[in-house]
Amino acid sequence: MMTAGQAAGLYELPEEHREIRQAVRDVCDAKVRPNAAEADENSEFPRKSYEALVSADFHAPHIPEQYGGAGADALATVLVIEEVARACAASSLIPAVNKLGTLPLLLGASEELKQRYLPPVARGEAMFSYCLSEPEAGSDAVSMTTRADQDGDHYVLNGVKRWITNAGESEYYTVFAVTEAGARSRGISAFVVEKSDEGVSFGAPEKKLGIKGSPTREVYFDNVRIPADRLIGPLGGGFALAMQTLDHTRVTIAAQALGIGQGALDYALGYALERQQFGKAIAEFQGIQFMLADMGMKLEAARQLTYAAAGRSERSDADLTYFGAAAKCFAADVAMEVTTDAVQILGGYGYTKDYPVERMMRDAKITQIYEGTNQVQRIVMARQLLKGLG
Numbered sequence: 001m002m003t004a005g006q007a008a009g010l011y012e013l014p015e016e017h018r019e020i021r022q023a024v025r026d027v028c029d030a031k032v033r034p035n036a037a038e039a040d041e042n043s044e045f046p047r048k049s050y051e052a053l054v055s056a057d058f059h060a061p062h063i064p065e066q067y068g069g070a071g072a073d074a075l076a077t078v079l080v081i082e083e084v085a086r087a088c089a090a091s092s093l094i095p096a097v098n099k100l101g102t103l104p105l106l107l108g109a110s111e112e113l114k115q116r117y118l119p120p121v122a123r124g125e126a127m128f129s130y131c132l133s134e135p136e137a138g139s140d141a142v143s144m145t146t147r148a149d150q151d152g153d154h155y156v157l158n159g160v161k162r163w164i165t166n167a168g169e170s171e172y173y174t175v176f177a178v179t180e181a182g183a184r185s186r187g188i189s190a191f192v193v194e195k196s197d198e199g200v201s202f203g204a205p206e207k208k209l210g211i212k213g214s215p216t217r218e219v220y221f222d223n224v225r226i227p228a229d230r231l232i233g234p235l236g237g238g239f240a241l242a243m244q245t246l247d248h249t250r251v252t253i254a255a256q257a258l259g260i261g262q263g264a265l266d267y268a269l270g271y272a273l274e275r276q277q278f279g280k281a282i283a284e285f286q287g288i289q290f291m292l293a294d295m296g297m298k299l300e301a302a303r304q305l306t307y308a309a310a311g312r313s314e315r316s317d318a319d320l321t322y323f324g325a326a327a328k329c330f331a332a333d334v335a336m337e338v339t340t341d342a343v344q345i346l347g348g349y350g351y352t353k354d355y356p357v358e359r360m361m362r363d364a365k366i367t368q369i370y371e372g373t374n375q376v377q378r379i380v381m382a383r384q385l386l387k388g389l390g
Protein backbone atom coordinates (compact mmCIF):
# COMPACT_ATOMS: atom_id res chain seq x y z
CA MET A 1 0.00 0.00 0.00
CA MET A 2 1.33 3.43 -0.94
CA THR A 3 1.56 6.26 1.54
CA ALA A 4 -0.56 9.33 0.88
CA GLY A 5 2.60 11.12 -0.29
CA GLN A 6 3.52 8.36 -2.73
CA ALA A 7 -0.04 8.23 -4.10
CA ALA A 8 -0.05 11.96 -4.88
CA GLY A 9 0.08 12.30 -8.63
CA LEU A 10 -0.84 8.66 -9.27
CA TYR A 11 -2.99 8.67 -12.42
CA GLU A 12 -4.02 12.31 -12.17
CA LEU A 13 -3.26 15.41 -14.21
CA PRO A 14 0.05 16.98 -13.24
CA GLU A 15 -0.23 20.32 -11.42
CA GLU A 16 1.15 22.19 -14.43
CA HIS A 17 -1.59 20.79 -16.66
CA ARG A 18 -4.32 21.63 -14.15
CA GLU A 19 -3.04 25.20 -14.14
CA ILE A 20 -3.13 25.33 -17.94
CA ARG A 21 -6.71 24.07 -17.88
CA GLN A 22 -7.73 26.80 -15.45
CA ALA A 23 -5.91 29.51 -17.41
CA VAL A 24 -7.61 28.52 -20.69
CA ARG A 25 -10.98 28.28 -18.96
CA ASP A 26 -10.61 31.81 -17.59
CA VAL A 27 -9.71 33.26 -21.00
CA CYS A 28 -12.53 31.38 -22.73
CA ASP A 29 -15.20 32.28 -20.17
CA ALA A 30 -14.29 35.96 -20.47
CA LYS A 31 -13.36 36.35 -24.13
CA VAL A 32 -14.41 33.38 -26.27
CA ARG A 33 -17.81 32.20 -25.01
CA PRO A 34 -19.36 35.70 -25.42
CA ASN A 35 -18.67 35.58 -29.21
CA ALA A 36 -19.82 32.00 -29.83
CA ALA A 37 -23.51 32.60 -30.59
CA GLU A 38 -22.79 35.53 -32.89
CA ALA A 39 -20.11 33.64 -34.86
CA ASP A 40 -22.64 30.82 -35.33
CA GLU A 41 -25.52 33.13 -36.23
CA ASN A 42 -23.54 35.14 -38.80
CA SER A 43 -21.26 32.32 -39.99
CA GLU A 44 -18.34 34.64 -39.29
CA PHE A 45 -14.84 33.79 -38.20
CA PRO A 46 -14.67 34.82 -34.52
CA ARG A 47 -11.83 37.30 -34.86
CA LYS A 48 -12.16 38.61 -31.30
CA SER A 49 -11.82 35.05 -30.01
CA TYR A 50 -8.78 34.52 -32.23
CA GLU A 51 -7.17 37.66 -30.82
CA ALA A 52 -7.94 36.57 -27.25
CA LEU A 53 -6.36 33.16 -27.92
CA VAL A 54 -3.31 34.78 -29.53
CA SER A 55 -2.85 37.16 -26.56
CA ALA A 56 -2.84 34.21 -24.18
CA ASP A 57 -0.71 32.02 -26.51
CA PHE A 58 -3.46 29.39 -26.86
CA HIS A 59 -3.92 29.69 -30.65
CA ALA A 60 -1.15 27.22 -31.61
CA PRO A 61 0.22 26.04 -28.28
CA HIS A 62 1.89 22.92 -29.68
CA ILE A 63 4.60 24.84 -31.59
CA PRO A 64 7.95 24.11 -29.96
CA GLU A 65 9.86 26.88 -28.23
CA GLN A 66 12.68 26.81 -30.79
CA TYR A 67 10.19 28.11 -33.35
CA GLY A 68 8.84 30.78 -31.02
CA GLY A 69 5.92 28.72 -29.73
CA ALA A 70 4.61 27.90 -26.25
CA GLY A 71 5.98 24.35 -26.48
CA ALA A 72 2.87 22.71 -25.04
CA ASP A 73 2.98 18.92 -24.97
CA ALA A 74 0.19 16.86 -26.54
CA LEU A 75 -1.77 16.64 -23.28
CA ALA A 76 -1.57 20.38 -22.65
CA THR A 77 -2.67 21.00 -26.25
CA VAL A 78 -5.63 18.67 -25.71
CA LEU A 79 -6.59 20.63 -22.58
CA VAL A 80 -6.47 23.90 -24.51
CA ILE A 81 -8.67 22.53 -27.31
CA GLU A 82 -11.11 20.91 -24.86
CA GLU A 83 -11.56 24.14 -22.92
CA VAL A 84 -11.92 26.33 -26.03
CA ALA A 85 -14.50 23.87 -27.44
CA ARG A 86 -16.44 23.98 -24.20
CA ALA A 87 -16.98 27.68 -24.89
CA CYS A 88 -17.04 27.73 -28.71
CA ALA A 89 -16.49 24.72 -30.97
CA ALA A 90 -15.68 26.86 -34.03
CA SER A 91 -12.92 28.68 -32.11
CA SER A 92 -11.40 25.38 -30.98
CA LEU A 93 -10.57 24.74 -34.63
CA ILE A 94 -8.00 27.55 -34.36
CA PRO A 95 -5.55 25.60 -32.15
CA ALA A 96 -6.70 22.25 -33.59
CA VAL A 97 -6.19 23.10 -37.27
CA ASN A 98 -2.99 25.04 -36.59
CA LYS A 99 -1.70 21.75 -35.20
CA LEU A 100 -3.11 19.73 -38.11
CA GLY A 101 -1.59 22.03 -40.73
CA THR A 102 1.84 22.32 -39.14
CA LEU A 103 2.31 18.77 -37.89
CA PRO A 104 3.48 17.44 -41.27
CA LEU A 105 6.28 20.04 -41.04
CA LEU A 106 7.12 19.15 -37.47
CA LEU A 107 7.20 15.46 -38.36
CA GLY A 108 8.92 15.61 -41.70
CA ALA A 109 10.14 18.97 -42.98
CA SER A 110 13.67 20.28 -43.30
CA GLU A 111 14.88 22.57 -40.52
CA GLU A 112 14.92 25.45 -43.00
CA LEU A 113 11.22 24.97 -43.84
CA LYS A 114 10.29 24.76 -40.15
CA GLN A 115 12.24 27.93 -39.40
CA ARG A 116 10.48 29.72 -42.23
CA TYR A 117 6.88 28.70 -41.61
CA LEU A 118 6.40 27.92 -37.92
CA PRO A 119 7.35 31.25 -36.25
CA PRO A 120 4.61 33.30 -37.99
CA VAL A 121 2.04 30.75 -36.76
CA ALA A 122 3.50 30.87 -33.25
CA ARG A 123 3.25 34.67 -33.30
CA GLY A 124 -0.41 34.53 -34.37
CA GLU A 125 0.32 36.25 -37.67
CA ALA A 126 -0.67 33.26 -39.82
CA MET A 127 -2.79 30.13 -39.56
CA PHE A 128 -2.03 26.81 -41.25
CA SER A 129 -4.61 24.55 -42.96
CA TYR A 130 -4.43 20.94 -44.12
CA CYS A 131 -5.48 19.99 -47.65
CA LEU A 132 -6.04 16.25 -48.05
CA SER A 133 -9.69 15.67 -49.08
CA GLU A 134 -11.01 16.19 -52.59
CA PRO A 135 -14.49 16.06 -54.13
CA GLU A 136 -13.95 12.41 -55.19
CA ALA A 137 -11.44 11.42 -52.49
CA GLY A 138 -12.81 11.70 -48.95
CA SER A 139 -12.50 8.49 -46.93
CA ASP A 140 -10.55 7.03 -49.86
CA ALA A 141 -7.79 9.61 -49.54
CA VAL A 142 -5.28 7.64 -51.66
CA SER A 143 -7.48 8.27 -54.72
CA MET A 144 -6.69 12.00 -54.81
CA THR A 145 -6.04 13.52 -58.22
CA THR A 146 -4.41 16.88 -57.40
CA ARG A 147 -1.06 16.78 -59.20
CA ALA A 148 2.34 18.29 -58.50
CA ASP A 149 4.53 18.04 -61.58
CA GLN A 150 8.23 18.78 -61.33
CA ASP A 151 9.53 21.49 -63.63
CA GLY A 152 13.22 22.14 -63.00
CA ASP A 153 13.61 23.36 -59.45
CA HIS A 154 9.88 23.99 -59.12
CA TYR A 155 6.67 22.00 -58.78
CA VAL A 156 3.47 22.98 -60.56
CA LEU A 157 0.25 22.13 -58.71
CA ASN A 158 -3.15 21.60 -60.32
CA GLY A 159 -6.33 20.34 -58.70
CA VAL A 160 -9.09 20.94 -56.17
CA LYS A 161 -9.19 20.28 -52.43
CA ARG A 162 -12.54 20.23 -50.63
CA TRP A 163 -13.75 20.68 -47.02
CA ILE A 164 -10.70 22.69 -46.07
CA THR A 165 -11.10 24.04 -42.57
CA ASN A 166 -10.14 27.71 -42.12
CA ALA A 167 -9.52 28.03 -45.87
CA GLY A 168 -9.13 31.65 -46.87
CA GLU A 169 -8.32 32.65 -43.27
CA SER A 170 -5.11 30.61 -43.26
CA GLU A 171 -1.97 32.03 -44.80
CA TYR A 172 -0.33 28.61 -45.27
CA TYR A 173 -1.53 25.21 -46.49
CA THR A 174 -0.05 21.73 -46.32
CA VAL A 175 -1.15 20.27 -49.64
CA PHE A 176 -0.98 16.57 -50.54
CA ALA A 177 -0.59 15.92 -54.26
CA VAL A 178 0.28 13.11 -56.64
CA THR A 179 3.92 13.28 -57.77
CA GLU A 180 4.00 9.81 -59.36
CA ALA A 181 0.86 8.77 -61.19
CA GLY A 182 -0.18 5.17 -60.61
CA ALA A 183 2.03 4.69 -57.56
CA ARG A 184 -1.01 5.09 -55.27
CA SER A 185 -0.04 5.80 -51.65
CA ARG A 186 3.68 5.83 -52.50
CA GLY A 187 3.22 8.44 -55.23
CA ILE A 188 1.84 11.22 -53.03
CA SER A 189 3.95 14.08 -51.64
CA ALA A 190 3.33 16.99 -49.28
CA PHE A 191 4.05 20.66 -50.01
CA VAL A 192 3.68 24.04 -48.32
CA VAL A 193 1.52 26.36 -50.41
CA GLU A 194 0.95 29.99 -49.51
CA LYS A 195 -2.35 31.78 -49.92
CA SER A 196 -0.55 34.45 -51.91
CA ASP A 197 0.97 32.00 -54.42
CA GLU A 198 -0.25 32.82 -57.91
CA GLY A 199 -3.01 30.44 -59.01
CA VAL A 200 -4.40 29.74 -55.52
CA SER A 201 -8.08 30.62 -55.07
CA PHE A 202 -11.00 29.63 -52.86
CA GLY A 203 -14.58 28.48 -53.32
CA ALA A 204 -17.59 30.04 -51.61
CA PRO A 205 -17.88 29.18 -47.91
CA GLU A 206 -19.87 25.95 -47.42
CA LYS A 207 -23.25 26.44 -45.75
CA LYS A 208 -22.90 24.02 -42.87
CA LEU A 209 -25.02 22.56 -40.07
CA GLY A 210 -22.52 23.59 -37.39
CA ILE A 211 -19.04 24.99 -36.67
CA LYS A 212 -20.29 27.93 -38.69
CA GLY A 213 -17.68 30.32 -37.30
CA SER A 214 -14.96 28.27 -38.94
CA PRO A 215 -14.86 28.78 -42.71
CA THR A 216 -14.86 25.60 -44.80
CA ARG A 217 -14.08 26.18 -48.49
CA GLU A 218 -12.67 24.54 -51.54
CA VAL A 219 -9.11 25.44 -52.47
CA TYR A 220 -8.21 25.58 -56.16
CA PHE A 221 -4.72 25.19 -57.56
CA ASP A 222 -4.41 26.47 -61.10
CA ASN A 223 -0.83 26.04 -62.33
CA VAL A 224 0.53 27.04 -58.93
CA ARG A 225 4.31 27.16 -59.34
CA ILE A 226 6.23 26.69 -56.10
CA PRO A 227 9.94 26.23 -55.38
CA ALA A 228 10.96 22.59 -54.93
CA ASP A 229 12.22 23.34 -51.42
CA ARG A 230 8.58 23.58 -50.30
CA LEU A 231 8.44 19.78 -50.41
CA ILE A 232 7.73 18.41 -46.92
CA GLY A 233 9.62 15.20 -46.18
CA PRO A 234 10.67 12.71 -48.84
CA LEU A 235 9.22 12.64 -52.35
CA GLY A 236 6.47 9.99 -52.32
CA GLY A 237 6.30 10.07 -48.52
CA GLY A 238 3.26 12.34 -48.34
CA PHE A 239 0.55 9.79 -47.73
CA ALA A 240 2.35 8.18 -44.80
CA LEU A 241 2.93 11.69 -43.43
CA ALA A 242 -0.77 12.51 -43.82
CA MET A 243 -1.75 9.37 -41.90
CA GLN A 244 0.91 9.88 -39.23
CA THR A 245 -0.35 13.44 -38.75
CA LEU A 246 -3.93 12.25 -38.33
CA ASP A 247 -2.81 9.69 -35.72
CA HIS A 248 -1.84 12.68 -33.56
CA THR A 249 -4.59 15.09 -34.48
CA ARG A 250 -7.48 12.65 -34.09
CA VAL A 251 -6.63 13.03 -30.41
CA THR A 252 -7.26 16.76 -30.72
CA ILE A 253 -10.66 16.14 -32.34
CA ALA A 254 -11.46 13.85 -29.42
CA ALA A 255 -10.62 16.81 -27.17
CA GLN A 256 -12.87 19.08 -29.19
CA ALA A 257 -15.76 16.60 -28.96
CA LEU A 258 -15.19 16.25 -25.24
CA GLY A 259 -15.27 20.01 -24.76
CA ILE A 260 -18.48 20.42 -26.77
CA GLY A 261 -20.14 17.65 -24.72
CA GLN A 262 -18.92 19.11 -21.43
CA GLY A 263 -20.25 22.54 -22.37
CA ALA A 264 -23.66 20.99 -23.00
CA LEU A 265 -23.64 19.03 -19.72
CA ASP A 266 -22.64 22.15 -17.77
CA TYR A 267 -25.55 24.03 -19.28
CA ALA A 268 -28.04 21.21 -18.70
CA LEU A 269 -26.99 20.89 -15.04
CA GLY A 270 -27.57 24.59 -14.40
CA TYR A 271 -30.89 24.50 -16.21
CA ALA A 272 -32.14 21.38 -14.38
CA LEU A 273 -31.51 23.08 -11.03
CA GLU A 274 -33.39 26.24 -12.08
CA ARG A 275 -36.29 24.95 -14.13
CA GLN A 276 -39.42 24.31 -12.07
CA GLN A 277 -42.13 21.88 -13.16
CA PHE A 278 -44.75 20.09 -11.04
CA GLY A 279 -43.73 22.38 -8.17
CA LYS A 280 -40.04 21.44 -8.01
CA ALA A 281 -36.77 21.72 -9.88
CA ILE A 282 -36.60 19.18 -12.69
CA ALA A 283 -33.22 18.09 -11.26
CA GLU A 284 -35.24 16.40 -8.50
CA PHE A 285 -36.82 13.98 -10.95
CA GLN A 286 -35.01 10.68 -11.26
CA GLY A 287 -35.67 10.53 -15.00
CA ILE A 288 -33.59 13.70 -15.42
CA GLN A 289 -31.02 12.58 -12.85
CA PHE A 290 -30.38 9.35 -14.75
CA MET A 291 -29.84 11.30 -17.97
CA LEU A 292 -27.39 13.67 -16.25
CA ALA A 293 -25.57 10.73 -14.66
CA ASP A 294 -25.16 8.98 -18.02
CA MET A 295 -23.94 12.20 -19.65
CA GLY A 296 -21.31 12.76 -16.97
CA MET A 297 -20.24 9.10 -16.98
CA LYS A 298 -19.80 8.93 -20.74
CA LEU A 299 -17.90 12.21 -20.86
CA GLU A 300 -15.52 11.08 -18.15
CA ALA A 301 -14.84 7.82 -19.98
CA ALA A 302 -14.16 9.82 -23.17
CA ARG A 303 -11.87 12.16 -21.22
CA GLN A 304 -9.78 9.35 -19.77
CA LEU A 305 -9.39 7.72 -23.19
CA THR A 306 -8.49 11.07 -24.78
CA TYR A 307 -5.85 11.92 -22.17
CA ALA A 308 -4.40 8.39 -22.44
CA ALA A 309 -4.22 8.90 -26.22
CA ALA A 310 -2.54 12.30 -25.68
CA GLY A 311 0.22 10.64 -23.68
CA ARG A 312 0.74 8.21 -26.54
CA SER A 313 0.80 11.11 -28.98
CA GLU A 314 3.49 12.90 -26.98
CA ARG A 315 5.63 9.77 -26.86
CA SER A 316 4.69 8.57 -30.40
CA ASP A 317 3.95 5.14 -28.93
CA ALA A 318 3.41 2.17 -31.22
CA ASP A 319 -0.27 2.00 -30.25
CA LEU A 320 -0.96 5.69 -31.00
CA THR A 321 -2.76 4.84 -34.25
CA TYR A 322 -5.23 2.70 -32.31
CA PHE A 323 -5.64 5.13 -29.43
CA GLY A 324 -6.04 8.17 -31.68
CA ALA A 325 -8.81 6.44 -33.65
CA ALA A 326 -10.48 5.05 -30.51
CA ALA A 327 -10.45 8.37 -28.66
CA LYS A 328 -11.78 10.33 -31.65
CA CYS A 329 -14.51 7.82 -32.41
CA PHE A 330 -15.64 7.34 -28.81
CA ALA A 331 -15.52 11.01 -27.81
CA ALA A 332 -17.37 12.08 -30.97
CA ASP A 333 -20.16 9.56 -30.39
CA VAL A 334 -20.37 10.66 -26.74
CA ALA A 335 -20.51 14.33 -27.76
CA MET A 336 -23.40 13.61 -30.11
CA GLU A 337 -25.32 11.69 -27.43
CA VAL A 338 -24.66 14.17 -24.66
CA THR A 339 -25.54 17.27 -26.67
CA THR A 340 -28.74 15.59 -27.92
CA ASP A 341 -29.67 14.76 -24.33
CA ALA A 342 -28.90 18.33 -23.25
CA VAL A 343 -31.42 19.59 -25.81
CA GLN A 344 -33.92 17.05 -24.45
CA ILE A 345 -33.44 18.25 -20.87
CA LEU A 346 -34.12 21.83 -21.92
CA GLY A 347 -37.21 20.65 -23.81
CA GLY A 348 -38.75 23.25 -26.12
CA TYR A 349 -36.24 25.85 -24.93
CA GLY A 350 -33.37 23.58 -25.92
CA TYR A 351 -34.71 23.53 -29.46
CA THR A 352 -34.38 27.29 -29.84
CA LYS A 353 -31.45 29.59 -30.50
CA ASP A 354 -32.19 31.38 -27.21
CA TYR A 355 -30.13 28.66 -25.52
CA PRO A 356 -26.69 27.37 -26.55
CA VAL A 357 -27.38 23.62 -26.51
CA GLU A 358 -28.90 23.45 -30.00
CA ARG A 359 -25.68 25.00 -31.33
CA MET A 360 -23.63 22.49 -29.38
CA MET A 361 -25.70 19.62 -30.81
CA ARG A 362 -25.12 20.91 -34.35
CA ASP A 363 -21.42 21.46 -33.66
CA ALA A 364 -20.98 17.96 -32.18
CA LYS A 365 -22.09 16.25 -35.41
CA ILE A 366 -18.99 17.19 -37.38
CA THR A 367 -16.72 15.41 -34.90
CA GLN A 368 -18.22 12.10 -36.09
CA ILE A 369 -17.37 13.03 -39.67
CA TYR A 370 -14.08 14.90 -40.05
CA GLU A 371 -10.48 13.77 -39.58
CA GLY A 372 -11.86 10.44 -40.79
CA THR A 373 -15.46 9.35 -40.30
CA ASN A 374 -16.17 7.22 -37.27
CA GLN A 375 -16.56 4.31 -39.71
CA VAL A 376 -12.97 4.93 -40.91
CA GLN A 377 -11.82 5.03 -37.26
CA ARG A 378 -13.33 1.58 -36.76
CA ILE A 379 -11.46 0.30 -39.85
CA VAL A 380 -8.24 1.73 -38.41
CA MET A 381 -8.88 0.26 -34.95
CA ALA A 382 -9.75 -3.20 -36.30
CA ARG A 383 -6.61 -3.28 -38.47
CA GLN A 384 -4.43 -2.30 -35.51
CA LEU A 385 -6.08 -4.87 -33.24
CA LEU A 386 -5.52 -7.59 -35.83
CA LYS A 387 -1.84 -6.56 -36.05
CA GLY A 388 -1.52 -6.80 -32.26
CA LEU A 389 -1.08 -3.03 -31.93
CA GLY A 390 -4.34 -2.23 -30.14
Ligand code: CAA
Nearest residue numbers: 132138139140141142165185240243244321370371372376
Ligand atom coordinates in the same frame (compact mmCIF):
# COMPACT_ATOMS: atom_id res chain seq x y z
N1 CAA B 1 1.06 5.89 -40.22
C1 CAA B 1 1.97 5.75 -41.20
N2 CAA B 1 1.67 5.18 -42.40
C2 CAA B 1 0.41 4.75 -42.58
C3 CAA B 1 -0.57 4.88 -41.60
C4 CAA B 1 -0.21 5.47 -40.37
N3 CAA B 1 -1.10 5.63 -39.40
N4 CAA B 1 -1.73 4.38 -42.07
C5 CAA B 1 -1.48 3.94 -43.31
N5 CAA B 1 -0.18 4.17 -43.61
C6 CAA B 1 0.51 3.81 -44.84
C7 CAA B 1 0.45 2.29 -45.01
O1 CAA B 1 1.52 1.69 -44.33
C8 CAA B 1 0.52 2.13 -46.50
O2 CAA B 1 1.87 2.25 -46.88
P1 CAA B 1 2.47 1.44 -48.15
O3 CAA B 1 1.64 1.87 -49.33
O4 CAA B 1 3.88 1.91 -48.21
O5 CAA B 1 2.30 0.00 -47.83
C9 CAA B 1 -0.20 3.36 -47.03
O6 CAA B 1 -0.19 4.31 -45.97
C10 CAA B 1 -1.60 3.07 -47.45
O7 CAA B 1 -2.30 2.57 -46.34
P2 CAA B 1 -3.58 1.66 -46.47
O8 CAA B 1 -3.30 0.53 -47.41
O9 CAA B 1 -4.06 1.34 -45.10
O10 CAA B 1 -4.57 2.67 -47.22
P3 CAA B 1 -6.10 2.58 -47.51
O11 CAA B 1 -6.34 3.10 -48.87
O12 CAA B 1 -6.64 1.23 -47.13
O13 CAA B 1 -6.72 3.73 -46.54
C11 CAA B 1 -7.65 4.67 -44.55
C12 CAA B 1 -6.66 3.68 -45.20
C13 CAA B 1 -7.49 4.42 -43.08
C14 CAA B 1 -9.09 4.41 -44.99
C15 CAA B 1 -7.21 6.12 -44.91
O14 CAA B 1 -7.40 6.38 -46.28
C16 CAA B 1 -7.95 7.16 -44.10
O15 CAA B 1 -7.58 7.43 -42.98
N6 CAA B 1 -9.01 7.76 -44.69
C17 CAA B 1 -9.69 8.87 -44.06
C18 CAA B 1 -9.08 10.17 -44.48
C19 CAA B 1 -9.22 11.23 -43.45
O16 CAA B 1 -9.09 10.99 -42.26
N7 CAA B 1 -9.46 12.44 -43.91
C20 CAA B 1 -9.53 13.53 -43.01
C21 CAA B 1 -9.26 14.80 -43.73
S1 CAA B 1 -8.60 16.04 -42.66
C22 CAA B 1 -9.89 16.77 -41.90
O17 CAA B 1 -10.98 16.30 -41.86
C23 CAA B 1 -9.51 18.02 -41.18
C24 CAA B 1 -10.57 18.94 -40.77
O18 CAA B 1 -11.49 19.29 -41.48
C25 CAA B 1 -10.46 19.55 -39.45
